[in-house]
Amino acid sequence: MRFLFRWAFRLLILFIVLGIGLFLARDNLAKWWIVSEFRENGMDAKIGQLEIGFPLNSTVAAADVTIFNLPEYGGSPMLRIDDLFIDCDFSELMNVRRKLRPHFRQVRIGITEFNLVETKGGERNLISLPDAVAQSSAQHALGESPLYFTIGNLNFSWERLKFTNLADAGQSRDVNLNIEGYTVQEVEKLSDLRPLFDKVATKVTWKVLLDKLFGRLFGD
Numbered sequence: 001m002r003f004l005f006r007w008a009f010r011l012l013i014l015f016i017v018l019g020i021g022l023f024l025a026r027d028n029l030a031k032w033w034i035v036s037e038f039r040e041n042g043m044d045a046k047i048g049q050l051e052i053g054f055p056l057n058s059t060v061a062a063a064d065v066t067i068f069n070l071p072e073y074g075g076s077p078m079l080r081i082d083d084l085f086i087d088c089d090f091s092e093l094m095n096v097r098r099k100l101r102p103h104f105r106q107v108r109i110g111i112t113e114f115n116l117v118e119t120k121g122g123e124r125n126l127i128s129l130p131d132a133v134a135q136s137s138a139q140h141a142l143g144e145s146p147l148y149f150t151i152g153n154l155n156f157s158w159e160r161l162k163f164t165n166l167a168d169a170g171q172s173r174d175v176n177l178n179i180e181g182y183t184v185q186e187v188e189k190l191s192d193l194r195p196l197f198d199k200v201a202t203k204v205t206w207k208v209l210l211d212k213l214f215g216r217l218f219g220d
Contacts, residue, residue, distance in 0.1 A: 027052055044068040044075075060086045073117040073125045074166060083110035083157075103150045110157040116212065120167040128215030129197065134190040144189055151187040156196060163209050177203045190217075 031050045038045040048064025065081040087106040117125045126132055134145040158179045165171035182196055197214060204210045210218070 038067065042070050058087060058089055069115070069117055069125055073119060074164065076115060076117070076164070077113070078115050078117070078125060080112040081109065082112045083108065101146070101149060103152070105152045107151050107153070108155040111159065113160045113162055114158070115162040115164055117164045118166065118212070124212065128217070129213055130190055130215055130217045133193065144191060146189050147187065152185070154184040154187050156182045156184070158200070161204065161213070163212070173206060173209055175204055175209070
């Protein structure tokens with residue numbers, strides 16, 4: 001009986017040590033899982049820093065994030081994020097996985113560069129910004145389309161927009177947006193983001209690129 005107790009005690013200690021190790025390594029494990037998800041979909045990603053507050057708090061913070069284009073779009077960097085901070089209930093993050101509509105109490109995102117790519121066949125890696133964030137339907141006017149998520153407080157920065165035309169390099173553009181700390185409260189539908197989109201549009205003077213970026217939003 002003493003041997004059994006000693007064995008059980010050692011096993012308990014082992015589980016505690018393992019649990020502490022997993023807790024300390026949770027950020028690296030989460031980083032590995034996120035990158036694996038992208039690679040399963042044919043893309044690549046790099047995450048410089050990732051900090052998950054669970055179980056002490058309900059925040060996620062990341063820095064130096066790069067998401068790469070699919071090979072058919074050249075495989076170049078698509079999105080570079082210098083700073084990302086999300087505050088929400090962790091059950092809401094599971095809603096993303098379940099393709100439900102999550103609510104984020106606070107989102108702070110600093111985009112260094114987004115690269116909009118158009119192939120020789122005219123296909124783009126992004127249909128438009130409105131299509132990326134909202135579900136449009138015949139039941140709603142475009143501006144009233146519900147977003148795929150809701151945000152209590154959004155703090156948004158965007159340094160540079162890049163347009164790459166794989167068919168004609170002469171059509172490619174680099175646009176300095178220099179939007180810093182733009183704040184939007186209670187974001188639920190597309191029209192809530194309209195002031196932010198308007199601010200971006202004032203920086204994009206080439207109408208062809210503006211139409212590619214926003215689709216039919218400004219013609220609505």
